[in-house]
Amino acid sequence: MQRYFVSETGWGTNEVTILGEDVHHINRVMRYKEGANIICNHPDGRAAICELLVITADSVQAEIKQWLNENVELPIQVTVAQGLPKGDKLELILQKGTELGAYAFIPFQAERSIVNWDKKKQEKKLIRFNKIVKEASEQSHRNQIPTIYSTITVERLIEESSKYDVKLYAYEEQAKVSDYKSFGTVLENVTITDKILICIGPEGGFSPKEAEKLNDNGFQAIRLGPRILRTETAALYALASISYHFEELRCDS
């Protein structure tokens, strides 16, 4: 059944009002008629089966038929801090990261980040990024849409990191040394209530200066397998492994 995230204001006691692009999707893309059922997600994470009552060109009214008792959210909060990569790689990370259960994304300007967005570009990008994570959340049947923060500096990221229980960063050098810290040993010491922050560098990774700063501020350097991963692959490896560890590996759950 097709899902739509409906903002707080759209929820009445027994009815839901859908506005904006989703109306077009219901009308033109899905070609739903009155009486059809959809799933509406509430910003608080709950979801309900709703029956379409009135479909017009600019709004859709639906009746709440049944609240669902479902939750496919990753049981542990994982925020991905991504050093700004080239081209549209960040869009790939946001889309796939959302499918894989990321709780939030923090883009940051790393020393080796080549791109640099001015305020105007930043705002345009954020609108597009939020559309991508909303659609990915609907597609993967998530109960919540990940938050995307505006781009910050590494210094600011380090300040923000005090809000997290487990602070990790992928360091390419870890994939090359023999006495590396295994990602498994790190996750074995993580409990489900911990908030994880995992930082991925841009192309070329973190500079030694950045790595030192991160180490000095309680970040653990981890490797994500022995192969050198592209920046956009690293976040996906981390999220897939965390999902596997906490959702698929029985002995750890």
Added chain:
Amino acid sequence: MQRYFVSETGWGTNEVTILGEDVHHINRVMRYKEGANIICNHPDGRAAICELLVITADSVQAEIKQWLNENVELPIQVTVAQGLPKGDKLELILQKGTELGAYAFIPFQAERSIVNWDKKKQEKKLIRFNKIVKEASEQSHRNQIPTIYSTITVERLIEESSKYDVKLYAYEEQAKVSDYKSFGTVLENVTITDKILICIGPEGGFSPKEAEKLNDNGFQAIRLGPRILRTETAALYALASISYHFEELRCDS
């Protein structure tokens, strides 16, 4: 150090001869001069540090200085059978799958595959695909380049599957039911010497008919986390989890 995969014929006792596109890369992209060191990978998986001796427009001669004692190959052979997806998604799967350690790729024509390549297109695609996995292998410092087989039917895939010890397929329905088979429980019963074949459907997944055929032929349906993944994300989740399980999770290694 930059890596180049050199075909069997390029290897002498003490020297390596590089031909083709890598010559351009050495000359024009890296702008190497005689005396510079590179790493050359032998098709058998070994690698050696080589010093550039003679660089011409169409060939490069290098001296083998030191054989390396390194191996970052996934310790278990994983072949990904991918139902032909739309657009250039297969290229993404090949590139990322190579970084994540896939041993081989088998594209197949699934019931719900929309694309259908004729022989000519197939050949052109294979050339491009092999370029992608070669570059991804070099970039991720792999010792071997994954094999890409030509596209086959599901029937042929089932015949081929007899060569594998563990036969899995990602079935969307598994992500929706509560008594699913966890991917972790599956991997816990896999040993490092097993050859794994993991089949991923195209957009829309496997048809019930295909799923039945796979079940009848000893394939286990698995879920890859509780969220519905896009086809190109499923293969990456599976490979990252297998890498995590066998390379990063100490208790299992």
